[in-house]
Amino acid sequence: MGDLLERLRARGWRMTSQRRVVAEVLTGEHVHLTADEVHARAAERLPEIARATVYNTLGELVALGEVVELSTDGRAKRYDPNAHRSHQHLVCTGCGAIRDVRPTGDPLAALPDAERYGFAVSKADVTYRGLCPDCATA
Amino acid sequence: MGDLLERLRARGWRMTSQRRVVAEVLTGEHVHLTADEVHARAAERLPEIARATVYNTLGELVALGEVVELSTDGRAKRYDPNAHRSHQHLVCTGCGAIRDVRPTGDPLAALPDAERYGFAVSKADVTYRGLCPDCATA
DNA sequence: ATCCTACAATGGACGAAGTCCAAGTCAAGA
DNA sequence: TCTTGACTTGGACTTCGTCCATTGTAGGAT
Numbered sequence: 001m002g003d004l005l006e007r008l009r010a011r012g013w014r015m016t017s018q019r020r021v022v023a024e025v026l027t028g029e030h031v032h033l034t035a036d037e038v039h040a041r042a043a044e045r046l047p048e049i050a051r052a053t054v055y056n057t058l059g060e061l062v063a064l065g066e067v068v069e070l071s072t073d074g075r076a077k078r079y080d081p082n083a084h085r086s087h088q089h090l091v092c093t094g095c096g097a098i099r100d101v102r103p104t105g106d107p108l109a110a111l112p113d114a115e116r117y118g119f120a121v122s123k124a125d126v127t128y129r130g131l132c133p134d135c136a137t138a
Numbered sequence: 139m140g141d142l143l144e145r146l147r148a149r150g151w152r153m154t155s156q157r158r159v160v161a162e163v164l165t166g167e168h169v170h171l172t173a174d175e176v177h178a179r180a181a182e183r184l185p186e187i188a189r190a191t192v193y194n195t196l197g198e199l200v201a202l203g204e205v206v207e208l209s210t211d212g213r214a215k216r217y218d219p220n221a222h223r224s225h226q227h228l229v230c231t232g233c234g235a236i237r238d239v240r241p242t243g244d245p246l247a248a249l250p251d252a253e254r255y256g257f258a259v260s261k262a263d264v265t266y267r268g269l270c271p272d273c274a275t276a
Numbered sequence: 277a278t279c280c281t282a283c284a285a286t287g288g289a290c291g292a293a294g295t296c297c298a299a300g301t302c303a304a305g306a
Numbered sequence: 307t308c309t310t311g312a313c314t315t316g317g318a319c320t321t322c323g324t325c326c327a328t329t330g331t332a333g334g335a336t
Contacts, residue, residue, distance in 0.1 A: 014283060014331090014333075015332075016283095016284065016332075018285065019284085035323080036321095048285095050285060050286045050287060051286095051287085052285075052287075052288095052323095052325085053284080055324075069212070072209075073209065074209035074293095075321085075322085076321080076322060077212050077323090090255065090259065099255055099257075101249060101254075101255075102253060103248035103250075104250060107245070108266070110242050110243055110264075111228075111241045112242060115228075115239040117228065117237055117270075117271075118270070119228055119230065119269060119270050119271070120268045120274055121228065121266050122267060122268045122269075123266070123267050123268070124265070125264070126245060126248075126263070127263045128257075128259050130254075130257040130259035130260045131258045132256070132257050133257070136258055152302090152303055152304075152312060154302080154303070154312095154314080172293090173293080174292090174293080187315090188314060188316060189315095189316085190294095190295080190314075190316075190317095191313080191314055193294065193295075194313085194314085212323095213292085214293060215294090278335100279334105280333105280334090280335080280336100281334100281335105282331105282333105283330105284331075284332090285328100285331090286326105286328080286330085287326105287327105287328100288325105288326100289324105290323100291323085291324075291325095292322085292324095293320100293322085294321080294322105295319080296317100296318085296320095297316105298315100299314105301312105301313080301314070301315090302310100302314090303312085303313090305308105306308085
């Protein structure tokens with residue numbers, strides 16, 4: 001994780017202060033931030049960073065496979081820096097909290113050929129939903 | 139399926155021409171329309187129907203469990219009238235086409251208790267992704 | 277160390293998707 | 307048929323994201 005900046009440089013990324021800050025914000029906390037949250041945290045260190053730059057940088061990180069984009073709720077997309085360990089997501093139906101989870105087996109295996117309709121199926125994104133402990137008692 | 143209007147009436151729905159048209163548009167074609175597409179099709183029969191009415195009606199149908207809301211791509215939500223037969227979705231990464239699919243087993247069973255973090259997990263939404271036959275050859 | 281230039285950042289306008297609300301309309305029970 | 311509360315309308319507004327012309331700069335070349 002800590003060598004994200006190394007990997008990016010090795011891939012020919014031009015290293016700007018803006019990109020560095022965005023990458024650091026993402027890897028600093030293992031939570032699932034929205035683009036605006038990333039922008040807010042980045043702006044604490046680099047006050048004049050533009051929203052468009054954050055969007056661009058996030059898009060590049062996603063394209064490079066360093067970050068996973070989630071749209072669990074039809075609202076703002078969230079960015080998950082935990083891209084190198086395959087996992088799924090558990091979302092609270094009350095407060096929207098998100099946890100990374102690792103189900104057993106390969107979710108793809110549950111889809112028989114007869115249900116693939118000729119698609120070259122390459123991945124399965126699973127969103128488990130339910131009330132988190134805090135919301136259950138509240 | 140055809141008795142959706144019956145069920146709605148039985149639940150105390152006030153039956154207006156707008157609601158009838160929206161319900162008919164959804165059940166008429168077994169595809170996954172966006173709210174704007176539903177509005178466009180409804181407007182063919184009822185030209186002055188408001189967008190807000192379509193949104194309201196779709197929201198009510200979802201709340202009643204008659205329709206399932208999908209946000210597979212972070213763009214416009216889609217509405218799936220096939221709510222009474224449990225299924226998942228297969229989405230083309232090229233063109234966005236969506237098919238209903240039925241994996242084997244219960245996706246929830248793949249999430250061990252140790253991975254539930256105290257959540258009362260109640261459902262699992264699975265999105266399989268891959269290229270459809272048309273996009274694969276193009 | 278300095279220069280060049282292609283790549284990156286800026287910021288403000290724009291667009292898509294969806295929500296809100298005050299005023300008008302109407303379904304259906306009395 | 308009358309009444310009334312639920313429903314619809316349409317336009318303003320919000321949120322999330324994209325676009326683009328201009329300005330800035332990282333990093334290789336000299």
